[in-house]
Amino acid sequence: MSQPLPLPFTHQPHPSPVSPEHRAALLVNPGFGRVFTDHMVTIRYTDGQGWHDAKVEPRAPIPLDPAAAVLHYAQEIFEGLKAYRTADGGATLFRPEENARRFQESARRLAMPALPESLFLASLDELIKVDRAWIPDGDGSLYLRPFMFASEPFLGVKPSSEYLYIVIASSVGAYFKTTADAVSVWVSQDYTRAAPGGTGAAKCGGNYAASLLAQAEASRHGCDQVVFLDAVERKWVEELGGMNVFFILDDGSMVTPPLGGTILPGITRASLITLAADRGITVREEPYSLDQWRADAASGRLREAFACGTAAVLTPIGTVRSHEGDFTIGNGRSGLQTEELRTALVDIQRSRAADGHGWVHRVF
Known part of the structure; x- marks a missing residue:
């Protein structure tokens, strides 16, 4: 009834x-x-x-x-x-x-x-x-x-x-117009998206308006998206212009910046943490610096990275650019674990796989 x-x-x-x-x-x-x-x-x-x-x-x-x-x-x-x-x-x-x-x-x-x-x-x-x-x-x-x-x-x-x-x-x-297998991102070191005590965890238009100048800077550097660092130390990776970010290490574990009022609590983000746990993948919500990102990419410890959100779903990140130089993640293309997680998520969203978490809401 x-x-x-x-x-x-x-x-x-x-x-x-x-x-x-x-x-x-x-x-x-x-x-x-x-x-x-x-x-x-x-x-x-x-x-x-x-x-x-x-x-x-x-x-x-x-x-x-x-x-x-x-x-x-x-x-x-x-x-x-x-x-x-x-x-x-x-x-x-x-x-x-x-x-x-x-x-x-x-x-x-x-x-x-x-x-x-x-x-x-x-x-x-x-x-x-x-x-x-x-x-x-x-x-x-x-x-x-x-x-x-x-x-x-x-x-x-x-x-x-x-x-x-x-x-x-x-x-x-x-969402992305590029035909490349992975997107390129520009690290904004001049602008910040949100500060402690601000509206970073709210989905309000002002947050996105404040990101547009940095996004324009990213476009001038030939990048698809911008990455913001924290507003206090200017060293910790927070999120892209409108998406959360994950890092996949060589042991298969994943790291994503922790929520704390400056990052939007993404529903795709939360779903991926659950799906990873279902597969026995360890996910750590902990700070991850730009220096660590660069070092892990150079050493091979960082195997994959991706952005995620409702519009972009899971989008692999291949190249990172900044005033300090560029670096590539893995082979610069989508990785196996990213693709597996994306498939698992999309199959539930589109009712092609069993929904063990009660996530799907049927309209008619």
């Missing part, structure tokens, strides 16, 4: 949805974050009233007062997760409860109201049911972007009393 929705959703069908023929053409090669579905979810929050007015409606521009608090004080958070098409024509999500909980933690850090987990999950389900035809076949997926921002019109530094929560969806293929 289905559970009642935490809020009733009203549905407003799109008056002129994209034709099946045009949609099929778009899904041949959607890229990442450029092709959007017909509908979106909106839910409003008002002090004293709470969450209300839940809708599935045509995707359209958002009317916004120029004094809206988000435009002046940046109260904004978001999440990212994917829906996958199953062999029987259904759809699944991977650990969406964890996204819901992280969304709540991000909201608390930015003094925003916490969206109930049940309402977060219902908003995803409702949108997927309406726009299920936008889930690509094959290796593609439907990327879901829930986000929330302060919508009260006022000028004054205080938490807003009004918020708008929205979910949009985008049909996607590969």
Whole structure:
């Protein structure tokens, strides 16, 4: 028996949805974050009233007062997760409860109201049911972007009393545009992503805005991504612009920087730690310096390294560049253990392997 929705959703069908023929053409090669579905979810929050007015409606521009608090004080958070098409024509999500909980933690850090987990999950389900035809076949997926921002019109530094929560969806293929077997990364030694006591563990737009200049620097040096060091000693590897990082040593063990408020607690990261333990692989969450990274790559102790996240899944790191010179990890290509972990994760996400941890959420 289905559970009642935490809020009733009203549905407003799109008056002129994209034709099946045009949609099929778009899904041949959607890229990442450029092709959007017909509908979106909106839910409003008002002090004293709470969450209300839940809708599935045509995707359209958002009317916004120029004094809206988000435009002046940046109260904004978001999440990212994917829906996958199953062999029987259904759809699944991977650990969406964890996204819901992280969304709540991000909201608390930015003094925003916490969206109930049940309402977060219902908003995803409702949108997927309406726009299920936008889930690509094959290796593609439907990327879901829930986000929330302060919508009260006022000028004054205080938490807003009004918020708008929205979910949009985008049909996607590969995140990285490179055709290389592994990506190259630039170590930023001039800019930092987050400091202790800051918003590094929250998924808020400001963190990503602060990374763009460093990412541009990486691009100028011919690299696909930027790597940030800690803000205090400027020596410990923390994370890429939007991804966590793992190092695989010659004994098969793995190291990943520890969470501590400056690193985003990635759901892919946590899942990989569990999958590694299932395979008897030791994973240590401990600091790993740039000097150690360079030395281990030179000695052969470091066998593989990869970045991970919802969008990038597992992406091998082949070359590291910095002001102090370049170095290569292994043979500069994807390694066996990286590929095995990636396959194990993706097969569970796409319902091709048994889900022993209860991670897969079936939508229909």
